[in-house]
Amino acid sequence: MMPPIVRLLAKRLGTSLIVLVGVSMLIFAIARIIPGDPARIALGPNATAEQITMLRERLHLDDSIAVQYGYFVRDLLRGDLGISLYTNRPVTADIAQFLPATLELIVVAGLMMILIGLPLGIISARYRGSWADNLIRLLTLLGVSAPSFVWAVILMLLFAFFLPLFPIAGRITDSYTIEPVTGFLFIDTLLAGNLSAFADAAWHIVLPAFALALSGIGQAARLTRSNMVETYDKPYIEMAQSYGFPEGKIAWRFAFRPSLIPSLTIIGLDFAAMLGNAFLVEAVFAWPGLSRYGVAVILRKDLNAIVGTVLIISAMFLIVNIVVDLLIAFINPRIRYSQRAT
């Protein structure tokens, strides 16, 4: 008999695989149905008819979509996503280059959502009605109501231009040369033992990550607050108060944990949605990430790159969801134990 948490994991992985296959079919078909001839776009206005025919043949563009999908799956199983018509390199190489930058950005933004958003929500609920609560509610409303690229521009103006506390753009100062091993600057600088480069990379990521995280911080804080306010009316909180449990403990443990479940779900969704939202922030901060790459290849109708990028983003989305599901099962014993019955 498998432990319930393993069963849950196996079930989620299975359904995720099905979703991934569905997404690949869908994006594969959509990319080919939208108008425009990829071969013509790739070769430019001066290409001859023969050149275009040759490229179309190489890309199997004259076969039916089903047959093309067959070729795609065959290559995919060999770990080959095809050649990008935009960069003229294997799509896998492009993704390996651009994905780490975006992942780094998103992970830092996600941490900000959790480490800033949740405590703000808890403080707001614990001291509800006070000036601190009102201030937090106002600030988080601002965070939710403006899109992240607006914040990117504002933050850049305020803290990189008028008040040059942070670098204005890029991932790291050019004077550092770091051997790319994993592509993750935080890991590579540590592998190189270069702590000042690590600090420099961390310095560079603060503004873009914060701009990206702001709406998530706002959502997490507001949701945590409203859930906790509701939890505060539950008999078990009254019981905790009548037994004189320390107020801080009631807020940070007894009221927070039951209220955390919806917040976690939202953070998980935000986290995955950031993969797409990162584009404008990456554009503002000249961040060499996957979202920018994804938009560039869509504009060029670079079929292989579009499918590859979307597949990677979907896989990320699914992984984040699995992690969130496991976390919720860990926090909520009712879910954890109900797995046994199924």
Place this chain on the structure above:
Amino acid sequence: MTAPTLLIRDLYLAFRGWAGQIDVLHGISLHINKGERVALVGESGSGKSVTARIILGLLQQTRSARVSGLVAFEGRALAKLTEAERHRLRGNRISMIFQDPMSSLNPVYRIGEQFHEVLKRAEPRIAPAAAREKAAAALADVAIPDPNRALDSYAFQLSGGMNQRVMIAMALANEPSLLIADEPGTALDVTVQAQTLELMRDLVAKHHTSVLFISHNLGVVREFADRVYVIYKGRIVEHGRTADLFADPRHPYTRALLAAVPRITGEGVPEIDDVSEDYFQPLVVHEGCAEPEVTG
């Protein structure tokens, strides 16, 4: 003569809201002697539960609440204590049992963890192992068959009756001198409620714990309480020993309350007035039940 465990004299409570002031308690007085079980009986909204919240000092923290009058615990007026001193009483010298045991225990923490937290109120530095031992003993006292299993469970894994026993064990674990039972077990089956009430009665008798028993269920009150206060719309209307009051209800509201209990013999639901001028008649006190002198 020692001071009564609880003495309430002329307690007023009002809530100040957008629509002006709403009076909830109109100067109630009651007392509970050491080891005595006293019931406060009335319909919902009569001010029973707010009285309990005031005794615990919780309602005083609500900004919209206006509380005046004397509440003295073991001869010391709560209003004269510091907030820290009042806080020290909670869960330690005064504890409380709630209406619905299922929702009064935190759903995401094991019983053992919550019990540990309760025991910390008396012994802040109690080690987890010692706490567990104490908790297991307390659960055994309330006739829970496998205390260690119960401690490792979550509230939703136990039955309502089990949870109620856990609540009783928690309430008595720190040997409080006053136990407030706010409609205990109203959410439970009648048979389970009867069992747990009997258990509670035996335990408080053993520990000489004074009890304020808040209820609308006259049948239960008759079995459980030594003395009864009947409360109607924030006023005490009748007060007497349980036997006297049930044998000879003198206030019109008490009589209506007694008449309102549906008979098991099947005479249908009795008809009584919702509101009657008679219900506002002055307080009736039975023989030998005068409120004690306030000293100090």
